[in-house]
Amino acid sequence: MRLSKRMSRALRHDPARVGLVLDEAGWTSLDALCAALGVSVADVEDVVANGSKQRYELAGGRIRARYGHSLPGHVEMAPADPPAVLFHGTGAGAVDAILRDGLHPDGRQYVHLSPSEATAREVGARHGRPVVLIVDARAAAADGAVFRRGNDDTWLTDDLAPRYLRRA
Template structure:
């Protein structure tokens, strides 16, 4: 499977497992799962054909582990879901977890005015997405050009009662990051509560 095809299938899956399942007649369950057979059939009926082998390859080789497959045995159809990033209403049923002392967020310079005023908000997603290291945050932020990397005092947030969860692909999720827990890239520590 060539890289162009991998990217095309991955983008198709993201669109329909995170944002618009109804567009191809899919209904995700409350936790975001849908039968693999139903997904392949619906995609084909809407002009985008791919095989189970192609799907398995995309899931297995995706560097960000965007998708998860659950196969409960021969009597059950295998299920697939996006690991996080949904704009449709799902509950990933991830348990609360204690985050590392610091997490990171990559963003675009145009977002900085709003972030300095409101902190990090989930925008059209369910949660704010945070990376476990600067390198990952840089890759995430670079999707829209040269990124700005923010440090999050996630340890202090956790101690203050903010809930964190971690997705299957290692992305940390929280409802909101108030300005007080952010360190901006000017090195001033503006807003940071400690550390």
């Protein structure tokens, strides 16, 4: 298994499986991660620096995944002003429920959104025939929704009501 996938499992989904403990903000020692995965600091730094999804961050000898956690709680990230419009990719089978009930994290800490319709379509393709939803992020933010920037391709928020969503 590629190191980035192993890191993802350890830092986003099942740290106990490799003997890690994450603090309330999702951080663990870089040395502890390297020992748990049997890799060098340089190996991990390479994934952080060159990973296509900018999924991890390093600070002060510690590491965490920025987003995508299925663990309880929230990895705290600073709120940010979103672009006027964001996109959400999903499979055709989920669209009616989303347009009726809104978007919910469903096993993750945050709802994931994209600033790119093309990226949202790629994400939707993971779930069958892709459908892209347009999110009126400006209106949602004006009504109190808090947005966070996960990376260049990922925006995060909590539940979004259906009134902010429409098909692309």
